[in-house]
Amino acid sequence: xxxxxxxxxxxxxxxxxxxxxxxxxxxxxxxxxxxxxxxxxxxxxxxxxxxxxxxxxxxxxxxxxxxxxxxxxxxxxxxxxxxxxxxxxxxxxxxxxxxxxxxxxxxxxxxxxxxxxxxxxxxxxxxxxxxxxxxxxxxxxxxxxxxxxxxxxxxxxxxxxxxxxxxxxxxxxxxxxxxxxxxxxxxxxxxxxxxxxxxxxxxxxxxxxxxxxxxxxxxxxxxxxxxxxxxxxxxxxxx
Amino acid sequence: xxxxxxxxxxxxxxxxxxxxxxxxxxxxxxxxxxxxxxxxxxxxxxxxxxxxxxxxxxxxxxxxxxxxxxxxxxxxxxxxxxxxxxxxxxxxxxxxxxxxxxxxxxxxxxxxxxxxxxxxxxxxxxxxxxxxxxxxxxxxxxxxxxxxxxxxxxxxxxxxxxxxxxxxxxxxxxxxxxxxxxxxxxxxxxxxxxxxxx
Numbered sequence: 470x471x472x473x474x475x476x477x478x479x480x481x482x483x484x485x486x487x488x489x490x491x492x493x494x495x496x497x498x499x500x501x502x503x504x505x506x507x508x509x510x511x512x513x514x515x516x517x518x519x520x521x522x523x524x525x526x527x528x529x530x531x532x533x534x535x536x537x538x539x540x541x542x543x544x545x546x547x548x549x550x551x552x553x554x555x556x557x558x559x560x561x562x563x564x565x566x567x568x569x570x571x572x573x574x575x576x577x578x579x580x581x582x583x584x585x586x587x588x589x590x591x592x593x594x595x596x597x598x599x600x601x602x603x604x605x606x607x608x609x610x611x612x613x614x615x616x617x618x619x620x621x622x623x624x625x626x627x628x629x630x631x632x633x634x635x636x637x638x639x640x641x642x643x644x645x646x647x648x649x650x651x652x653x654x655x656x657x658x659x660x661x662x663x664x665x666x667x668x669x670x671x672x673x674x675x676x677x678x679x680x681x682x683x684x685x686x687x688x689x690x691x692x693x694x695x696x697x698x699x700x701x702x703x704x705x706x707x708x
Numbered sequence: 709x710x711x712x713x714x715x716x717x718x719x720x721x722x723x724x725x726x727x728x729x730x731x732x733x734x735x736x737x738x739x740x741x742x743x744x745x746x747x748x749x750x751x752x753x754x755x756x757x758x759x760x761x762x763x764x765x766x767x768x769x770x771x772x773x774x775x776x777x778x779x780x781x782x783x784x785x786x787x788x789x790x791x792x793x794x795x796x797x798x799x800x801x802x803x804x805x806x807x808x809x810x811x812x813x814x815x816x817x818x819x820x821x822x823x824x825x826x827x828x829x830x831x832x833x834x835x836x837x838x839x840x841x842x843x844x845x846x847x848x849x850x851x852x853x854x855x856x857x858x859x860x861x862x863x864x865x866x867x868x869x870x871x872x873x874x875x876x877x878x879x880x881x882x883x884x885x886x887x888x889x890x891x892x893x894x895x896x897x898x899x900x901x902x903x904x905x906x
Contacts, residue, residue, distance in 0.1 A: 520855065542893070545894035547894025548898075559855065560855060695819075699859070
């Protein structure tokens with residue numbers, strides 16, 4: 470068994486004294502783990518950092534084996550190490566992919582959404598792109614929000630809330646007395662344009678609610694990664 | 709194969725040490741057995757003594773055989789500078805280089821995105837208390853240039869910002885003896901960004 474594909478390195482841990490076990494997120498093979506011989510060496514350490522874009526060659530005798538990777542670095546993301554917010558974003562993306570995605574399940578749409586976000590980290594308005602990436606992740610996990618029309622009235626204008634149960638948008642009129650129990654829909658979250666910092670934080674509270682629910686149901690109540698909490702904290706302070 | 713269970717047990721224990729596998733552990737034990745008087749007995753005695761007395765310094769986290777490590781006990785090193793390192797191995801590396809004359813703070817790990825290691829486990833609140841209690845002038849963050857290392861550095865910088873202490877971190881760039889052709893993109897980029905006038 471073998472394949473070769475471009476991927477995003479999302480996790481690395483030492484394996485013995487000289488090797489490392491890495492996880493790579495690829496378009497065709499999803500989240501995939503494998504051993505890198507010599508991965509604990511000083512020469513390889515710089516290339517095996519989360520966020521590095523790599524060309525990965527995976528080999529194993531049988532498909533169910535963990536297999537070994539041969540890694541060729543394509544793009545380093547070391548430039549974000551000095552930017553605390555961008556670094557928190559990079560860690561949150563890698564940690565969420567590691568925590569929520571099933572192993573070896575292709576997610577081509579999520580891959581296509583992830584790579585531009587990784588390239589945008591640290592640039593203007595990347596936080597809005599991050600929020601939209603979490604929405605895409607929720608879709609991939611089967612918890613996609615429907616922000617196109619009101620779940621009660623069917624209206625497409627004046628959407629003001631999101632239901633914490635169904636993930637559907639609701640207008641002020643449709644919410645009625647239930648408004649207090651619904652998430653306020655941040656301005657611009659349903660569109661594609663840039664969002665105000667406060668709106669990003671509000672939006673992440675909504676995606677966090679559904680991600681937590683997903684983790685409770687499919688990952689035995691595993692908490693959201695701390696890296697996401699740190700990003701949220703930094704965004705809230707920056708806003 | 710050694711038939712003796714005691715010797716086999718010793719080989720198994722030695723094989724757990726870093727850098728040693730079953731074969732090299734066997735060779736090391738054989739050598740110790742051949743030099744029982746000159747090497748094995750003093751080594752066993754020294755190990756037993758250190759095992760009984762070794763403890764973490766309650767101020768910096770360095771390992772020593774007294775409540776205070778020699779660095780924290782040395783008044784000449786109370787110069788208002790503290791160097792924050794991940795592990796005792798990093799502290800020993802800096803001491804070996806002999807380039808830093810202040811005191812240290814050993815975190816014992818790094819904030820990790822995946823392993824749920826938090827600030828409390830790393831003694832970061834203890835570091836903040838040191839800044840005020842010892843009236844520190846500068847905290848040098850000597851942490852690895854990795855995602856986890858720099859995440860931890862940023863976190864500590866935020867945590868210590870209210871104290872007003874001066875914060876600095878190690879430079880990143882071309883190592884001594886390094887050739888540009890062999891450097892990774894990240895290191896080259898960091899070196900170029902940190903270029904200095906000559």
